Amino acid sequence: MSKRVVQKGGLWFEEFEIGTVYEHRPGRTVTETDTVLFTTLTMNPAAIHLDEAFSAQQAPFHARLVNSMFTLATLVGLSVAQLTQGTVVANLGFTEVRFPHPLFHGDTLYAETLVRDKRESETRPGEGVVTLEQTGRNQDGEVVAFAVRQVLVRLRPA
Template sequence: MAGVYFDELTIGQTFRHEIRRTITETDNVWFSAITHNPALLHLDEEYCRTQTEFGQRLVNSAFTLGLMVGISVGDTTLGTAVANLGWDEVRFPKPLFHGDTIRVETEVLELRDSRSRPDAGIVTFLHRAFNQRDELVAHCRRSGLQRKRPAASVA
């Protein structure tokens, strides 16, 4: 198990995730298509080249959000998460384009014991994604229910 237990986390703890990902045209078009998002900003190169300030297609922001959180899972919640409770304050301060490479950092913002589950706690993470120029391209707060370390069994 790669994730960490609730009681191993500390407020202010920061994870700099090793996984980096270059976003391809296939990623963007496939994700937009399977989620039934027909936005011209993601699918129509000619429209974007001639009718937008960007001059090219933008990466679907829902894909960016999923990738940012997904990159964090191995270091934080893999095998220790009970449930994702929600995303708040999701922002995309700069666009991503085909060929951009992102890296992700995660900071622990809040910790509290669960009132209904003595074997778990609620953690709030701040995820931040940066492009290859170290520009902040996305960030969000994510809350989750995280398992506590199991009590050692007595023989």
């Protein structure tokens, strides 16, 4: 008797359906360590991320902000297991990125992805371009990040 093997992974190009929304759970609670580590690893010395006394004096938030590039990277990362793990060829780029509300230490980032569009590649047989609209919200439902990106994804092997 043969065993059935199931491996969880991302979606093949054919499995992406325009208009489908994916909610990525669990979310990710952001810590002070995340901000300090990411900010220093990326050589970003902005006081608004690192200096509590300085940030407390800065209107309108009066607090250190989570580095927005960390927010963007985490937004994308939260979607990987469900959408592109093992099927993505490349991240082709972002056409929109916005941060309408800051993320603070202790906030939890939740992500969702809308499949906006898809088309088979004209130059790369066996692959297709999928346009994803990704939204990050904090625990109160406020949008903290929004991005539209295109990914190159493999078609299902024959």
